[in-house]
Amino acid sequence: MTTTLETTGTRTPVTVIGLGEMGTALAGAFLEGGHPTTVWNRTPERADALVAKGARRAATVRDAVAAGPLVVVNVKGNAVARELLESAGDALAGRAVVNLTDGTSAEVREVARWAEGQGAEYLHGQIMTIAPAIGHPDSVVFYGGASTVYDRLHPALRLLGGRGSLIADDPGAPVLYGMAVHGVMWGTLNGFLHAAALLSDEGIELGRFLESAGASVSALVSFLPSIADAVDRDDHAVEYGALKHHLPSLEDLVRESRARGIDDEFPAYTLDLVAKAIGEGHADDNYSRLIEHFARR
Numbered sequence: 001m002t003t004t005l006e007t008t009g010t011r012t013p014v015t016v017i018g019l020g021e022m023g024t025a026l027a028g029a030f031l032e033g034g035h036p037t038t039v040w041n042r043t044p045e046r047a048d049a050l051v052a053k054g055a056r057r058a059a060t061v062r063d064a065v066a067a068g069p070l071v072v073v074n075v076k077g078n079a080v081a082r083e084l085l086e087s088a089g090d091a092l093a094g095r096a097v098v099n100l101t102d103g104t105s106a107e108v109r110e111v112a113r114w115a116e117g118q119g120a121e122y123l124h125g126q127i128m129t130i131a132p133a134i135g136h137p138d139s140v141v142f143y144g145g146a147s148t149v150y151d152r153l154h155p156a157l158r159l160l161g162g163r164g165s166l167i168a169d170d171p172g173a174p175v176l177y178g179m180a181v182h183g184v185m186w187g188t189l190n191g192f193l194h195a196a197a198l199l200s201d202e203g204i205e206l207g208r209f210l211e212s213a214g215a216s217v218s219a220l221v222s223f224l225p226s227i228a229d230a231v232d233r234d235d236h237a238v239e240y241g242a243l244k245h246h247l248p249s250l251e252d253l254v255r256e257s258r259a260r261g262i263d264d265e266f267p268a269y270t271l272d273l274v275a276k277a278i279g280e281g282h283a284d285d286n287y288s289r290l291i292e293h294f295a296r297r
């Protein structure tokens with residue numbers, strides 16, 4: 001079923017369900033963009049500031065969903081998102097639901113299947129920024145769902161972040177992109193904090209370190225496309241920088257950490273992976289060979 005996006009003036013009426021830190025920012029962006037905005041939150045007072053700026057407060061989820069063709073959901077967990085949407089009953093049919101609630105790919109796909117079964121269109125979005133950055137031209141939101149729906153909703157959705165994009169027709173894909181980015185972030189942050197412990201133990205300020213070594217650290221990102229290509233092609237041959245060359249540096253890092261009484265778990269974990277791969281005959285392979293460890297079930 002195709003939702004008709006009736007408009008008030010030129011702006012699509014938008015409903016926002018969930019006014020936590022993020023939902024409040026989302027509703028604020030739609031209001032600021034001139035969209036008639038209806039809001040609902042379990043704790044109704046959290047809507048007060050938005051109502052003062054012109055939002056309409058709905059008494060029930062059903063009323064909120066009935067208020068307009070575009071329904072944005074942003075709550076804590078997809079079980080809650082689904083439960084709230086269920087309470088809208090047949091008001092959901094013909095609506096376009098954009099669920100921006102974080103979860104696993106299976107949870108998200110389940111909500112998508114259910115909502116589409118109720119006659120709604122469905123996009124899932126993964127917000128890649130914090131609430132104060134909603135609406136910023138550089139803010140990223142990954143969307144998954146039908147391109148026809150995304151294209152139609154784009155004039156409203158672009159208000160949430162200038163670098164929003166449709167990455168797949170699968171509503172489960174955006175959360176995987178989000179997890180992948182976060183996984184890289186945590187690995188990087190843990191590596192940096194381990195380095196920070198090492199440098200601080202020596203009395204070296206991190207700012208001073210970054211003045212000299214910041215460019216070397218930033219350049220590490222430039223390795224990713226070649227690693228990605230090797231993993232995609234499942235071809236781990238490499239001319240320079242083979243796994244065997246990582247081993248001595250890792251051993252030094254672990255020995256230095258131990259000698260200083262600094263936690264060595266993070267580099268020791270990496271050392272184990274590299275030593276094991278070398279033991280399995282991959283000494284001359286690209287670092288990408290370690291995918292075989294991570295992909296193990």
Ligand SMILES: NC(=O)c1ccc[n+]([C@@H]2O[C@H](COP(=O)([O-])OP(=O)(O)OC[C@H]3O[C@@H](n4cnc5c(N)ncnc54)[C@H](OP(=O)(O)O)[C@@H]3O)[C@@H](O)[C@H]2O)c1
Nearest residue numbers: 018019020021022023042043075076101102127129130131
């Ligand atoms: N905050 C961020 O910077 C950020 C960034 C990226 C993604 N996100 C994602 O955005 C979503 C919302 O995050 P948030 O930071 O806005 O969380 P939050 O401030 O804790 O707000 C949670 C929202 O969920 C509602 N809620 C929780 N349990 C409920 C229930 N059983 N029934 C009805 N409503 C319920 C809350 O209603 P009440 O007000 O009544 O408690 C509130 O509206 C999450 O999926 C989060 O991972 C947030």
